[in-house]
Amino acid sequence: MSAAQETENASAEMAAEHILGDYLELLPKQRETFDIAQTRVGERASNNMPRKQAYDQHMYTHMMAQKSVDPTEVGLADTPPIIFLPAPYPPCVTPDSDLSQMYVDDLRIATHHRGKYLLLRVFAPPIRIAGIHLLVEDVHGDYLRLALYLQYPDLVESELEDVFSEGTVLLVKEPCCRLHTDETCGVRVDHVSDVxxxxxxxxxxxxxxxxxxxDSKTTADTLKQEGNDFVRKGMYWAARKRYxxxxxxxxxxxxxxxxxxxxxxxxIETQDFEAALKILGYPTLNSHDSSCDRALLRASQALHPLGRFEESLEVLEKYCLLYPGDDKATHRLKQARMRKIEMTTGDYDFKSMQKLAGRLEPPLMDHADYVGPxxxxxxKLHGRGLFITRDVEVGELLLCEKAFCYASGKARPATLFHLEATSVSKGALAxxxxxxIHKASRNPSLASRILSLHPGTYKPCEVQTSSVQPVIDSxxxxxxxxHTSYFCRPSLKLYEEEVLKRVKPSAERKDCGFWVLPSYINHSCLGNCQRSFIGDLFILRATRDLPKDTELVTPYVLGSGPxxxxxxxxxxxxxxxxxxCLYTKTLPDEFKSKETKLINSIKCYFPAGGVPASALTSVNKKIIANLLDKLEAIYRRPAKEIPRDNLAELQLAFADDYLLPTDDTxxxxxxxxxxxxVGFVFKPGSSPxxxxxxxxxxxxxATVRTFIKLAEFFLVPSTEKRREDVMYFWxxxxxxxxxxxxxxxxxxxxVYTTSTWGRPSKEESERMAQTFHKLLNMKGDDT
Incomplete structure (x- = not known):
């Protein structure tokens, strides 16, 4: 990202924070208006503002939204969206055929008109400020303000006026009339399926x-050509309207x-994949001529993002048999075959994926989901969880899933402000x-995957489908x-910062993603699996050998205490x-005080920034060793049950930073x-x-660093293979x-090339091996 882009994003974010602050100051007025509305429930919703005055006011706001008064400032159209969410209300679940028509004059304040619908026509250009704001009228000429929120995030500004052009007819299901702060009335719609x-x-x-x-002069060919022009400009909503x-x-x-x-x-370009297949007549693809062959190619484009790779592969194979010289189709066929392999075997080209993810912004990857055992x-923990269906080994790939939706932390920040809960969702999460919401509303099969997830304390409506289209509860x-999304950064980049460079992760804003199957993983501070991210792919691996029927758990966050x-x-x-957590709660204050005192005493010998190992005297080393032994002695539960993270960190620091190679033992x-x-158990064995x-x-x-340090002691040019085997083991x-x-x-x-490792002598390496065997034998016999 260029310096100019960084400055632009920073300016936009500051503008958002400033505007959010202004809105927070208006919250008392918002709540006062809400209280007034509650006292007028059921009253007739009359607009005090004449139609002409409302139109003029709307057009002035429209002009201000299109440009800034001062080009150096962020204008309304450039300001990151700040959306204020009302108290949740259920979407309409009644089929269209069972709804009866009402009119603007029938609206009542703070009333949800169940079983009714409004038929409205747009008569002024739309305005996008957080939501899409329209002036609409019914057949009697009575007007109202209609606001559409949480809808059409992909609709670019250049298409907005075309999609909601004057004369556009909208059906609003079960409208709820709301009172504005100026005491005029309007209808707000937050559910995509309600319009x-x-x-x-x-x-x-x-x-x-x-x-x-x-317009009798308009022909199908004219409209088609207009649509083609819009496609070439990337204006797919406008093109859709013409077609x-x-x-x-x-x-x-x-x-x-x-x-x-x-x-x-x-x-397809607006993520309405299932509608595209319906238009094409998939899977029959009946046609009057050979153009059906071309429809096969289009169908594959819709099937691929739905994750239906086997079907995509089938139609592409048919098409490529008919048109073997089509290079684009041949490339898509190759991609579909790769996706099928990934989906069925979990065999990914991770190295190439890492390179590609590093170049993309946002890092949206074309890969299949793999669902392992x-x-x-x-x-027994909470609701439903994710369990393994067979014994798995440490490091085994359990799951690899592409994000349902993903947003970059570098993108222009949006804000969702919950008026009722006074909570905020910002940036990539928003x-x-x-x-x-957009993707689920357009693809019922994808939406069905979300409807079974846990929404926290929210109570969803019981019916989720209607006879016409899926009901989407925003x-x-x-x-x-x-409740279930993840803030994430590329795991490789995070590893390089925290482990290799040993610095705190950079303060850049994190990306955010939503994955469906990982949402079922329950929390435990002592996880048995670990998540990682390559681009928008969520990867899950076992952190130890696990027996069949084990529930997978992972820490949502790390911490302890109130x-x-x-x-x-x-x-x-x-x-x-x-x-x-249960163990921590049982610890007496005396133990906690003693642990803290010992830890602080040891850290006194580890100055911030470190000191050369040679500067640590033998006396200090003995003192540190004695304090570490005392700290280790206060723990009673086995480390494989209750890990001693603080102790492990100090022991590693002592060995890694403050002991000389000659301090081999x-x-x-x-x-x-x-x-x-931290619970590792080693045993002597009969292997080489x-x-x-x-x-x-x-x-x-950071445990990788410990094993690398051990491997370094055996990295010597030796003809004795056993020493090399020891090195390779670590x-x-x-x-x-x-x-x-x-x-x-x-x-x-x-990341780890042997040329960067230290090379002790052959004698030192041999002595280290003997020392480690001796220490292992002191711990117990082979079992």
């Missing part, structure tokens, strides 16, 4: 509106098929909420995404009952201890490597932890 575009030839449209819109109109008046069979394919393209079941989706518990209750509505001892303090890992412990990304352990935390191990050799 429908109505064709001018629909029998519900008044004849006077049809007469005004009729739809052309389709209604086309009388030529071949022309009709061409228009259908073009119309299907506009639906996991399934959803009822959980963008993911908007995009998820507040339900907002609650689900808020503040941590309060955060868990506020965000997810429960208190963690994992063994670590201490180095190897404290490296081992740091691993055992001499030992093995029995328990993998509760590791973290390297394999490091590579395993790396794979779990980064998501793959194909970049391990790039």
């Amino acid at each position: 429908e575009f109505i064709a001018t030839d629909d029998e519900r449209v008044p004849s006077c509106w049809k007469t005004e819109q009729k 739809t109109q052309a389709l209604r008046i086309s009388s030529d069979a071949i022309e009709t098929e061409v228009i259908k394919r073009n119309l299907a393209l506009t639906h 996991v399934e959803i079941r009822e959980s 963008e993911v909420i908007l995009r998820t 507040f339900f989706i907002e609650a689900v995404v808020n 503040g941590f518990e309060a955060q868990m209750r506020k965000t997810w509505g429960f208190t963690c009952t994992c063994p670590l 201490r180095v190897i001892d404290y490296l081992r201890k740091s691993l055992e303090s 490597k001499g030992f093995r890992v029995v328990e993998w412990g509760h590791h973290e990304a 390297k394999e352990c490091a590579e395993m932890i790396y794979k779990i935390w980064v998501g793959e191990n194909e970049t391990f050799t790039r």
Whole structure:
């Protein structure tokens, strides 16, 4: 991102914060208006403002939204959207045929008109400020303000006036009349399925509106050409409108098929994939001529993003047999075959994926979902969870899922402000909420995956489908995404910062994504699986060997104490009952005080920024070793049950930063201890490597560094293969932890090249091996 873009984004964000502050100051007035409305429930909703005055005011706001008075300032159209959400209300679940018509004059203040609908016509250009604001009228000429929120996030400004042009007819289901702060009335719609575009030839449209819109000079070919022009400009909503109109008046069979394919393209480009397949007549694809072959290619474009790769592969194979010279189709066929392999085997080219993800912004990847040995079941922890269906080994790939929706943290920040809960969803999270509502509303099969997820405390409506289109409860989706989405950064980049450079992660805004199957994973501070991210792909691997029927758990956040518990209750509505949290609650204050005192005493010898190992005297080393032993002695529960993270961190720091290579016994001892303090169990073995890992412990990304340090002691030019095998054993352990935390191990050799490792002498390496065997034998016999 360029400096200019960074400045622009920063200016936009500051403008958003400033405007949000202004709105917060107006909240008392908003609440006062709400209270007034409650006292006038059921009163007739009359507009005190004359129609002409309302129109003039609307046009002035429209002009201000199009440009800034001062070009150096952020204007209304450039300001990041700030959307104020009202108290949640259910969408209309009644089929259109069972609704009866009402008119503007029938509206009553603060009343939800169940079982009714309004038929309205747009008579002024639309305005987008957070929502889409329209002036509309009914057949009697009575006007009202109509505001559409949480809808059409992909509709670019240049298309807005075309899609909602004057004369556009809308059907608003079960409208709720709201009182504005100026005491005028209007209707706000937050559910996508509560508004429908109505064709001018629909029998519900008044004849006077049809007469005004009729144009006998317009032909299907003219409309098709206009649509083609809009497609070339990337204005797919405007093109869709032209193709739809052309389709209604086309009388030529071949022309009709061409228009259908073009119309299907506009639906694909606006993520309306299932509608595109319906337009094409998939799966039959009946046609009057060979243009059916071309429809196969278009169908594959809609099937691919729906994750229906086997069907996409089938239609592409048919098409490529007919047109073997079509290079684009051949490339798509290759991609579909790769996606099928990924979907069925979990075999991904992770190395290429890492390179591509590093170049894309946002990093949206074309890859299939892989569902390994996991399934959803009822959980003893909370609701439903994700369980493994067979024994799995440490590092095994359990799941790889492409984000349902994903937004970059560098994107222009949006804000959703919940008036009732006084909570805020900002930036990438707000963008993911908007995009998820949009995508789910257009693809019923995808929406069905979300409807079974947990929305926290929100109570969704019981009926989720109607006879015409899926019912989309925007507040339900907002609650689900808020409850289950992940803020994320590329795992490889995070690893390089935290482990290799040993610095705090950069303060750049995080990306955010929403994944469906991972949403079922329950929380435990002592997780048994680890998530990682490559682009918008969520990767899940086992952190230890797990027996069949184990529930997968992972920490949502890390922490302890009253503040941590309060955060868990506020965000997810429960208190963690994992063994670590239960154990922590039972610790007496005397133990906590003693632990804190010992930790602080040890840290006194580890200055901020570190000191050269040679500067640490032998006396200080003995003092540190003695304090570490005392700290280790106060713990009673086995480390494989309750990890001792603070102790492990200090032991590793002592071995890694403050002991010289000549302190070989201490180095190897404290490296081992740091691993055992988080639950690793090593046993002597009969293999050439001499030992093995029995328990993998509760590791973290930095654990790789510990294993690399061990491997360095055996990295010597030696003809004795056993020493090389020992080195490779520790390297394999490091590579395993790396794979779990980064998501793959194909970049391990790039990150860790042997040329960067220290090279002790052959004698030192031999002495280290003997020392480690001796220490292992002191811990117990092979089992």
